[in-house]
Amino acid sequence: MEQFFLQLTNGLTVGSIYALIALGYTMVYGVLKLINFAHGDLFTTGAYLGFSVLASIALTDRLGPISGVIALAVIVMVMVGIVGIVLERAAYKPLRQSPRLSAVVSALGASIFIQNAIMLMYGATFFFYPQDILPKFTIGIFGIDIPIMRCIVFIVSIVLMAFLYLFIQRTTIGTAIRAAAIDQDAARLMGINVDRVISIVFFVGPALGGAAGLMVGMYYGHINFTMGWVYGLKAFTAAILGGIGNIPGAMLGGLILGVIESLGAAYISFAWKDALAFCVLILILIFRPTGILGERVAEKI
Amino acid sequence: MKKFLLTKKTMIFILAIFFFCCPLLLNRYWVDVLNNVGLYALLGLSLNIILGDAGLFHMGHAAFYAIGAYTAAILNTQFNIPILFLIPMGGVLAALFGAIVARPIIHLRGDYLLVVTIGLVEIVRIALINDVFGLTGGANGIFGIDRMIIGGVKIRKPHHFFYFIYLFMIFTVFIFSRLKQSRFGRALNYIREDETAAQGSGINTAHYKLLAFVLGAGWAGMTGVIYATKMTIISPESFSFWESVIVFMIVILGGSGSIAGVILGAFLIIGLPEIFRGFAEARMLVFGGAMMLLMIFRPQGIIESVPQLYQIRNR
Amino acid sequence: MKRIVMSLLLLVLLTTGSQAANDFIKIGLMAPMTGSWASEGIEMKQVLELLAQKINTSGGLLGKNVEVIIEDDAGDPRTAALAAQRLATAGIVGVIGTYGSSITEASQTIYDEEGIIQIANGSTAVRLTEKGMKHFFRTCPRDDEQGRVAARTIQKLGYKKVAILHDNTTYAKGLADETKGHLKTNNLNICFFDALTPGERDYSTILTMLKAKGPDVVFFTGYYPEAGLLLRQKREFNWKTPFIGGDATNHPDLIKIAGRDAAEGFRFISAPLPQDLPFRTAKKFVSDFKSNFGKMPNSIYALLAGDGFRVLTHAIRQTKSLDKKRISNFLHQKLKNFKGLTGRITFNDKGDRIGDIYSDYMVVVKTTFELQQ
Numbered sequence: 001m002e003q004f005f006l007q008l009t010n011g012l013t014v015g016s017i018y019a020l021i022a023l024g025y026t027m028v029y030g031v032l033k034l035i036n037f038a039h040g041d042l043f044t045t046g047a048y049l050g051f052s053v054l055a056s057i058a059l060t061d062r063l064g065p066i067s068g069v070i071a072l073a074v075i076v077m078v079m080v081g082i083v084g085i086v087l088e089r090a091a092y093k094p095l096r097q098s099p100r101l102s103a104v105v106s107a108l109g110a111s112i113f114i115q116n117a118i119m120l121m122y123g124a125t126f127f128f129y130p131q132d133i134l135p136k137f138t139i140g141i142f143g144i145d146i147p148i149m150r151c152i153v154f155i156v157s158i159v160l161m162a163f164l165y166l167f168i169q170r171t172t173i174g175t176a177i178r179a180a181a182i183d184q185d186a187a188r189l190m191g192i193n194v195d196r197v198i199s200i201v202f203f204v205g206p207a208l209g210g211a212a213g214l215m216v217g218m219y220y221g222h223i224n225f226t227m228g229w230v231y232g233l234k235a236f237t238a239a240i241l242g243g244i245g246n247i248p249g250a251m252l253g254g255l256i257l258g259v260i261e262s263l264g265a266a267y268i269s270f271a272w273k274d275a276l277a278f279c280v281l282i283l284i285l286i287f288r289p290t291g292i293l294g295e296r297v298a299e300k301i
Numbered sequence: 302m303k304k305f306l307l308t309k310k311t312m313i314f315i316l317a318i319f320f321f322c323c324p325l326l327l328n329r330y331w332v333d334v335l336n337n338v339g340l341y342a343l344l345g346l347s348l349n350i351i352l353g354d355a356g357l358f359h360m361g362h363a364a365f366y367a368i369g370a371y372t373a374a375i376l377n378t379q380f381n382i383p384i385l386f387l388i389p390m391g392g393v394l395a396a397l398f399g400a401i402v403a404r405p406i407i408h409l410r411g412d413y414l415l416v417v418t419i420g421l422v423e424i425v426r427i428a429l430i431n432d433v434f435g436l437t438g439g440a441n442g443i444f445g446i447d448r449m450i451i452g453g454v455k456i457r458k459p460h461h462f463f464y465f466i467y468l469f470m471i472f473t474v475f476i477f478s479r480l481k482q483s484r485f486g487r488a489l490n491y492i493r494e495d496e497t498a499a500q501g502s503g504i505n506t507a508h509y510k511l512l513a514f515v516l517g518a519g520w521a522g523m524t525g526v527i528y529a530t531k532m533t534i535i536s537p538e539s540f541s542f543w544e545s546v547i548v549f550m551i552v553i554l555g556g557s558g559s560i561a562g563v564i565l566g567a568f569l570i571i572g573l574p575e576i577f578r579g580f581a582e583a584r585m586l587v588f589g590g591a592m593m594l595l596m597i598f599r600p601q602g603i604i605e606s607v608p609q610l611y612q613i614r615n616r
Numbered sequence: 617m618k619r620i621v622m623s624l625l626l627l628v629l630l631t632t633g634s635q636a637a638n639d640f641i642k643i644g645l646m647a648p649m650t651g652s653w654a655s656e657g658i659e660m661k662q663v664l665e666l667l668a669q670k671i672n673t674s675g676g677l678l679g680k681n682v683e684v685i686i687e688d689d690a691g692d693p694r695t696a697a698l699a700a701q702r703l704a705t706a707g708i709v710g711v712i713g714t715y716g717s718s719i720t721e722a723s724q725t726i727y728d729e730e731g732i733i734q735i736a737n738g739s740t741a742v743r744l745t746e747k748g749m750k751h752f753f754r755t756c757p758r759d760d761e762q763g764r765v766a767a768r769t770i771q772k773l774g775y776k777k778v779a780i781l782h783d784n785t786t787y788a789k790g791l792a793d794e795t796k797g798h799l800k801t802n803n804l805n806i807c808f809f810d811a812l813t814p815g816e817r818d819y820s821t822i823l824t825m826l827k828a829k830g831p832d833v834v835f836f837t838g839y840y841p842e843a844g845l846l847l848r849q850k851r852e853f854n855w856k857t858p859f860i861g862g863d864a865t866n867h868p869d870l871i872k873i874a875g876r877d878a879a880e881g882f883r884f885i886s887a888p889l890p891q892d893l894p895f896r897t898a899k900k901f902v903s904d905f906k907s908n909f910g911k912m913p914n915s916i917y918a919l920l921a922g923d924g925f926r927v928l929t930h931a932i933r934q935t936k937s938l939d940k941k942r943i944s945n946f947l948h949q950k951l952k953n954f955k956g957l958t959g960r961i962t963f964n965d966k967g968d969r970i971g972d973i974y975s976d977y978m979v980v981v982k983t984t985f986e987l988q989q
Contacts, residue, residue: 035412
């Protein structure tokens with residue numbers, strides 16, 4: 001039983017990272033009906049920017065560990081958000097009237113571009129986050145030792161997601177985003193500046209992805225320019241699982257995917273855990289194509 | 302006389318002759334590049350049926366490629382079956398796989414189909430890495446695949462492969478062009494343009510979509526066998542989602558639906574990074590940027606598919 | 617019309633891209649310049665360039681300058697096959713490389729078909745020299761020997777219940793199998809034998825499972841990036857059971873990935889580290905390297921690559937030719953006890969290096985690697 005619970009927590013930790021990244025995919029898809037393949041690379045950008053900022057400014061020395069990390073997170077999120085907006089302007093905005101496939105190809109091109117830009121700027125080897133800023137003890141929950149960092153990662157992700165949810169549900173801008181996701185033209189008729197909404201979506205989504213990148217960098221310790229690939233694919237799967245376009249869906253999808261992976265790896269087989277995740281995805285798509293919570297797009301007959 | 306020299310057809314003719322003499326003019330390395338271009342062009346043509354003609358968003362094409370290659374590798378290394386027989390066999394097995402896999406997902410809407418095909422190719426790759434049934438050799442793949450022997454000549458050197466691949470390509474182009482004009486091609490065209498209307502006209506869309514998958518898969522399988530005998534070693538890394546992405550891009554950038562476009566797309570996507578090798582590490586960066594720009598300025602691809610013209614027969 | 621002219625232009629471009637004549641002796645290096653093992657590849661490059669520079673400034677080889685042509689194999693079999701294709705058409709006499717048995721294997725046939733001499737420096741899987749390839753050699757030892765030493769060491773340390781973890785690559789699985797065989801003959805209990813997936817970040821699942829099995833020691837036969845992650849994550853769980861690694865865990869980056877506290881107490885089995893090599897040639901080279909690049913070489917595999925290069929250039933000099941068959945014969949038959957950086961080198965018929973490299977000692981990690989007898 002202890003095993004099960006431990007594996008569950010492992011799954012939740014990994015899953016919360018997937019969830020954060022999945023939010024970026026789902027928000028963009030909801031509004032633009034576009035799968036932003038470059039999103040995984042924005043995640044990587046977050047990890048690298050965090051590394052650079054940490055290395056150059058040494059925030060934790062100045063502000064103390066907790067506020068230092070928070071400041072770091074804010075800076076990284078803002079920076080990645082800006083990159084997101086630039087990406088949208090450069091690669092997607094000109095293609096709004098074009099067939100969807102073109103945007104997909106442009107997204108792939110952008111992904112290659114960003115990945116290689118990172119490689120050229122930083123070099124091809126691994127980079128290591130400084131180790132001393134993180135707490136390393138375990139805490140006992142229900143009598144089981146769980147590393148504190150896992151709890152922190154999980155809690156931080158949940159907090160960020162909660163903020164996002166409130167933002168989307170309770171604020172005017174959030175409502176504008178939801179409106180644009182349902183029907184862009186109708187939203188325009190209602191006086192919503194859809195361009196601005198899109199820019200905001202491309203700020204918030206990537207910012208969350210960047211935060212995820214930062215956490216991964218800090219928690220696992222090393223980063224390299226291809227790290228966005230696998231995470232991006234899994235997060236994307238998670239978004240679909242939960243129902244693409246649906247924000248709570250992305251959160252749920254990420255957590256569920258993480259847990260399936262962990263439990264699947266522990267009780268079925270390690271080697272097949274990724275295949276398992278994809279199988280689940282395919283099954284869901286065949287039997288319930290709108291995902292667990294259903295997608296938020298009106299079907300056109 | 303002047304007019305004869307400058308007509309489009311003559312120029313193409315001269316180009317073709319020049320092209321076929323390539324192995325004699327270029328060094329080994331560039332002939333090999335052209336071979337790779339040829340293989341990707343074949344893959345592109347097979348994906349074109351699914352993606353370009355039928356309009357199905359398919360990003361898992363590497364899975365069919367893998368089935369063909371691994372079938373050949375396993376049957377050849379375990380049972381010593383000659384590669385030449387394995388080409389059709391690989392194709393058939395891949396087609397069969399395509400049929401089984403496509404059947405449950407054929408009705409999915411655009412983006413969902415895309416995602417499922419991504420999942421599919423990843424599952425296949427993971428199965429290969431995990432040495433399923435103990436046959437696939439795991440992450441290290443299978444090595445020691447034989448070469449083909451045609452008419453006493455062992456197809457081993459780059460220029461052997463050059464002729465083989467490009468002759469196969471001519472054959473492929475011929476078959477696919479005929480297909481476009483056939484009932485099958487017309488049905489696919491209709492389905493792509495407006496599926497609801499096609500259904501309304503009585504076309505069994507599921508049936509034709511499935512056929513498109515099967516045909517595309519089979520051709521990719523055959524190409525996989527050729528790839529296996531060319532490399533003599535295959536490993537799961539060659540059949541990742543990224544490979545699917547490359548073939549996908551070849552079809553889209555070249556101009557989906559247009560056969561000439563796909564071939565040109567292969568030349569550009571595979572050939573250009575090789576020429577750009579001078580830029581060393583920055584070449585992929587340039588490539589990514591070029592992709593984005595191309596989509597922005599010419600989203601229909603380089604050679605767009607001309608709307609099909611059909612002869613209306615007088616009755 | 618325009619398109620046709622452009623295509624013609626393209627073809628012309630390709631044709632003129634063909635190689636021009638050369639006046640260098642070209643030796644290839646196939647190494648992981650990108651990917652998880654980039655640290656190894658970059659050092660291999662540095663070692664070879666330093667050696668080539670030395671030759672060129674002291675009169676060259678057979679009167680010509682030596683040029684090292686480098687191709688990246690990215691630590692992946694397919695990229696390696698492509699890199700091998702490129703090197704095979706670049707006019708090289710021989711190639712040094714590479715690190716990673718499956719990577720080397722992917723390139724073997726290509727070099728062999730062209731008769732190019734290949735000297736691998738970091739590929740210890742047994743089957744690489746069991747294929748009858750006349751031009752393949754390796755300066756690194758083999759896994760059957762390493763397995764024997766590993767089993768012996770584990771027993772010597774008094775462990776009874778052993779868990780073996782590998783990563784499904786040719787090398788790791790091979791080493792794991794060898795070790796398991798030896799341990800079983802001596803009646804040790806193997807409570808766990810499975811693989812992780814390399815390239816991932818989160819191994820908490822497999823660690824949790826391992827912990828539940830309660831082994832005395834875990835023997836990990838994979839590579840250093842994963843070893844580092846395992847150590848780091850195991851520490852988070854407060855799991856104190858010792859880990860032992862095979863020779864692919866031998867790289868200082870391991871300490872960086874794991875973090876100093878986690879890496880402490882980790883043992884691995886390996887050929888000697890550069891700073892521990894007792895030979896005069898080695899000590900001199902290591903100090904030359906330091907003055908050139910500002911730091912000591914970290915990796916024994918880079919030095920093994922250096923030995924491959926030295927052996928090849930020595931053979932060229934002795935046979936006074938670039939004929940690959942003659943060089944190959946020389947290496948098989950005439951090269952005896954050559955003074956390498958890593959010890960005396962002699963090759964047997966299969967291309968394997970004769971002699972014991974893995975001694976019965978291990979290295980213990982504190983903040984750097986330290987020798988333990």
